[in-house]
Amino acid sequence: MRTGTTLTLTALTALLMQLQGCSTIAPMAAWELLKVGGSAAMAAQPPRPVNTIHHGDAPIKEVCVEYNRELPLDELVPALQAELKTQGVQSRVYDVGAGPSACEYWLRYVGSIAWGVPPLGEGHRPYLSSAALSLHRADGRLLASSAYAGQDTLARWATTRKKIAPVVKALITGFET
Numbered sequence: 001m002r003t004g005t006t007l008t009l010t011a012l013t014a015l016l017m018q019l020q021g022c023s024t025i026a027p028m029a030a031w032e033l034l035k036v037g038g039s040a041a042m043a044a045q046p047p048r049p050v051n052t053i054h055h056g057d058a059p060i061k062e063v064c065v066e067y068n069r070e071l072p073l074d075e076l077v078p079a080l081q082a083e084l085k086t087q088g089v090q091s092r093v094y095d096v097g098a099g100p101s102a103c104e105y106w107l108r109y110v111g112s113i114a115w116g117v118p119p120l121g122e123g124h125r126p127y128l129s130s131a132a133l134s135l136h137r138a139d140g141r142l143l144a145s146s147a148y149a150g151q152d153t154l155a156r157w158a159t160t161r162k163k164i165a166p167v168v169k170a171l172i173t174g175f176e177t
Helices: 003-018 027-044 076-086 160-173
Strands: 049-054 062-066 090-094 105-116 125-137 142-149
Touching: 049 160, 062 076, 076 090, 076 105, 076 125, 076 160, 125 160, 142 160
Parallel strands: 062 090, 062 105
Antiparallel strands: 049 142, 105 125, 125 142
Protein backbone atom coordinates (compact mmCIF):
# COMPACT_ATOMS: atom_id res chain seq x y z
CA MET A 1 0.00 0.00 0.00
CA ARG A 2 1.34 3.44 -0.81
CA THR A 3 2.16 5.95 1.92
CA GLY A 4 -0.65 8.28 0.79
CA THR A 5 -3.19 5.49 1.11
CA THR A 6 -1.84 4.61 4.55
CA LEU A 7 -2.12 8.23 5.69
CA THR A 8 -5.67 8.47 4.33
CA LEU A 9 -6.73 5.28 6.14
CA THR A 10 -5.04 6.47 9.34
CA ALA A 11 -6.77 9.86 9.15
CA LEU A 12 -10.13 8.22 8.44
CA THR A 13 -9.64 5.86 11.37
CA ALA A 14 -8.83 8.76 13.69
CA LEU A 15 -11.91 10.63 12.47
CA LEU A 16 -14.13 7.59 13.01
CA MET A 17 -12.87 7.16 16.55
CA GLN A 18 -13.96 10.74 17.34
CA LEU A 19 -17.55 10.15 16.26
CA GLN A 20 -20.00 10.47 19.08
CA GLY A 21 -23.53 9.16 19.42
CA CYS A 22 -25.16 11.28 16.72
CA SER A 23 -23.71 10.68 13.29
CA THR A 24 -25.04 9.69 9.92
CA ILE A 25 -22.68 6.70 9.76
CA ALA A 26 -22.62 4.19 12.57
CA PRO A 27 -19.04 3.67 13.79
CA MET A 28 -19.18 -0.10 13.19
CA ALA A 29 -20.53 0.35 9.65
CA ALA A 30 -17.79 2.87 8.93
CA TRP A 31 -15.23 0.46 10.34
CA GLU A 32 -16.53 -2.22 7.96
CA LEU A 33 -16.02 0.23 5.07
CA LEU A 34 -12.45 0.73 6.25
CA LYS A 35 -11.87 -3.02 6.23
CA VAL A 36 -13.15 -3.24 2.65
CA GLY A 37 -10.91 -0.35 1.65
CA GLY A 38 -7.92 -2.06 3.23
CA SER A 39 -8.73 -5.29 1.42
CA ALA A 40 -8.98 -3.42 -1.87
CA ALA A 41 -5.62 -1.79 -1.22
CA MET A 42 -4.08 -5.21 -0.55
CA ALA A 43 -5.56 -6.58 -3.76
CA ALA A 44 -4.19 -3.66 -5.77
CA GLN A 45 -0.59 -4.72 -5.21
CA PRO A 46 -0.17 -8.44 -5.84
CA PRO A 47 3.02 -10.11 -4.66
CA ARG A 48 5.78 -10.38 -7.26
CA PRO A 49 8.42 -13.04 -7.56
CA VAL A 50 12.04 -11.90 -7.33
CA ASN A 51 15.42 -13.28 -8.37
CA THR A 52 13.96 -15.79 -10.81
CA ILE A 53 16.38 -18.07 -12.64
CA HIS A 54 15.09 -20.50 -15.26
CA HIS A 55 17.24 -22.67 -17.51
CA GLY A 56 14.52 -23.27 -20.11
CA ASP A 57 14.12 -27.03 -19.86
CA ALA A 58 11.14 -28.83 -21.35
CA PRO A 59 7.86 -28.30 -19.50
CA ILE A 60 7.63 -30.30 -16.31
CA LYS A 61 4.53 -32.45 -15.78
CA GLU A 62 5.30 -34.02 -12.40
CA VAL A 63 7.43 -33.01 -9.42
CA CYS A 64 8.25 -34.39 -5.99
CA VAL A 65 8.11 -31.82 -3.19
CA GLU A 66 10.69 -32.19 -0.43
CA TYR A 67 8.87 -31.40 2.83
CA ASN A 68 10.68 -28.83 4.99
CA ARG A 69 9.97 -29.48 8.67
CA GLU A 70 11.84 -26.30 9.59
CA LEU A 71 9.06 -24.11 8.16
CA PRO A 72 6.02 -24.72 10.40
CA LEU A 73 3.32 -23.03 8.32
CA ASP A 74 0.45 -25.47 7.78
CA GLU A 75 -0.96 -23.86 4.67
CA LEU A 76 2.31 -23.61 2.69
CA VAL A 77 2.50 -27.12 1.20
CA PRO A 78 -1.19 -27.22 0.19
CA ALA A 79 -0.73 -23.76 -1.41
CA LEU A 80 2.34 -25.02 -3.30
CA GLN A 81 0.51 -28.09 -4.52
CA ALA A 82 -2.57 -26.11 -5.58
CA GLU A 83 -0.45 -23.65 -7.55
CA LEU A 84 1.60 -26.42 -9.15
CA LYS A 85 -1.67 -28.01 -10.26
CA THR A 86 -2.79 -24.64 -11.68
CA GLN A 87 0.40 -24.70 -13.77
CA GLY A 88 -0.40 -28.22 -14.98
CA VAL A 89 2.15 -29.94 -12.75
CA GLN A 90 1.21 -32.91 -10.57
CA SER A 91 3.01 -33.16 -7.23
CA ARG A 92 3.68 -35.54 -4.35
CA VAL A 93 5.23 -34.62 -1.01
CA TYR A 94 8.02 -36.62 0.67
CA ASP A 95 10.25 -36.22 3.69
CA VAL A 96 13.88 -35.42 2.99
CA GLY A 97 15.54 -38.51 1.54
CA ALA A 98 12.35 -40.57 1.57
CA GLY A 99 11.14 -40.07 -2.00
CA PRO A 100 11.34 -42.72 -4.69
CA SER A 101 14.33 -42.75 -7.01
CA ALA A 102 11.87 -42.43 -9.91
CA CYS A 103 11.35 -38.72 -9.11
CA GLU A 104 12.94 -36.90 -12.03
CA TYR A 105 12.32 -33.41 -10.60
CA TRP A 106 12.39 -32.14 -7.01
CA LEU A 107 10.99 -28.91 -5.62
CA ARG A 108 12.71 -27.66 -2.47
CA TYR A 109 11.68 -24.63 -0.45
CA VAL A 110 12.87 -22.53 2.44
CA GLY A 111 11.24 -19.55 4.04
CA SER A 112 10.56 -17.64 7.16
CA ILE A 113 7.48 -16.77 9.11
CA ALA A 114 6.77 -13.73 11.21
CA TRP A 115 4.13 -13.10 13.82
CA GLY A 116 1.79 -10.17 14.10
CA VAL A 117 -1.73 -9.06 14.83
CA PRO A 118 -3.80 -8.69 11.64
CA PRO A 119 -5.98 -5.61 11.16
CA LEU A 120 -9.00 -6.00 13.40
CA GLY A 121 -7.48 -9.19 14.77
CA GLU A 122 -7.49 -10.16 18.39
CA GLY A 123 -4.30 -12.15 18.66
CA HIS A 124 -0.97 -12.86 17.09
CA ARG A 125 -0.81 -15.25 14.16
CA PRO A 126 1.98 -16.41 11.86
CA TYR A 127 2.30 -15.33 8.24
CA LEU A 128 4.74 -16.14 5.45
CA SER A 129 7.27 -13.32 5.37
CA SER A 130 9.64 -14.74 2.73
CA ALA A 131 10.14 -17.89 0.71
CA ALA A 132 12.52 -19.28 -1.89
CA LEU A 133 11.68 -22.20 -4.17
CA SER A 134 14.14 -24.21 -6.22
CA LEU A 135 13.53 -26.87 -8.83
CA HIS A 136 16.20 -29.57 -9.25
CA ARG A 137 16.79 -32.62 -11.38
CA ALA A 138 17.17 -35.92 -9.51
CA ASP A 139 20.97 -35.58 -9.81
CA GLY A 140 20.80 -32.24 -7.96
CA ARG A 141 21.30 -29.87 -10.91
CA LEU A 142 19.36 -26.62 -10.51
CA LEU A 143 16.71 -26.02 -13.17
CA ALA A 144 14.95 -22.96 -11.77
CA SER A 145 14.56 -20.85 -8.68
CA SER A 146 12.39 -17.95 -7.61
CA ALA A 147 11.55 -16.17 -4.37
CA TYR A 148 8.93 -14.17 -2.52
CA ALA A 149 10.19 -11.21 -0.54
CA GLY A 150 7.59 -10.10 1.97
CA GLN A 151 6.31 -6.58 2.24
CA ASP A 152 5.82 -4.56 5.40
CA THR A 153 2.33 -3.48 4.34
CA LEU A 154 -1.16 -4.87 4.71
CA ALA A 155 -0.22 -7.29 1.92
CA ARG A 156 1.58 -9.39 4.53
CA TRP A 157 -1.89 -10.56 5.61
CA ALA A 158 -2.73 -11.92 2.16
CA THR A 159 -3.16 -15.68 2.04
CA THR A 160 -0.10 -17.86 1.68
CA ARG A 161 -1.45 -19.13 -1.61
CA LYS A 162 -1.79 -15.60 -2.99
CA LYS A 163 1.79 -14.85 -1.96
CA ILE A 164 3.26 -18.04 -3.38
CA ALA A 165 1.22 -18.22 -6.64
CA PRO A 166 3.38 -15.84 -8.71
CA VAL A 167 6.54 -17.50 -7.41
CA VAL A 168 5.37 -20.97 -8.48
CA LYS A 169 4.38 -19.59 -11.88
CA ALA A 170 7.81 -17.98 -12.31
CA LEU A 171 9.51 -21.21 -11.21
CA ILE A 172 7.65 -23.29 -13.81
CA THR A 173 7.46 -20.79 -16.70
CA GLY A 174 10.48 -18.57 -16.09
CA PHE A 175 8.40 -15.39 -16.29
CA GLU A 176 7.97 -12.96 -13.39
CA THR A 177 4.61 -11.62 -14.59
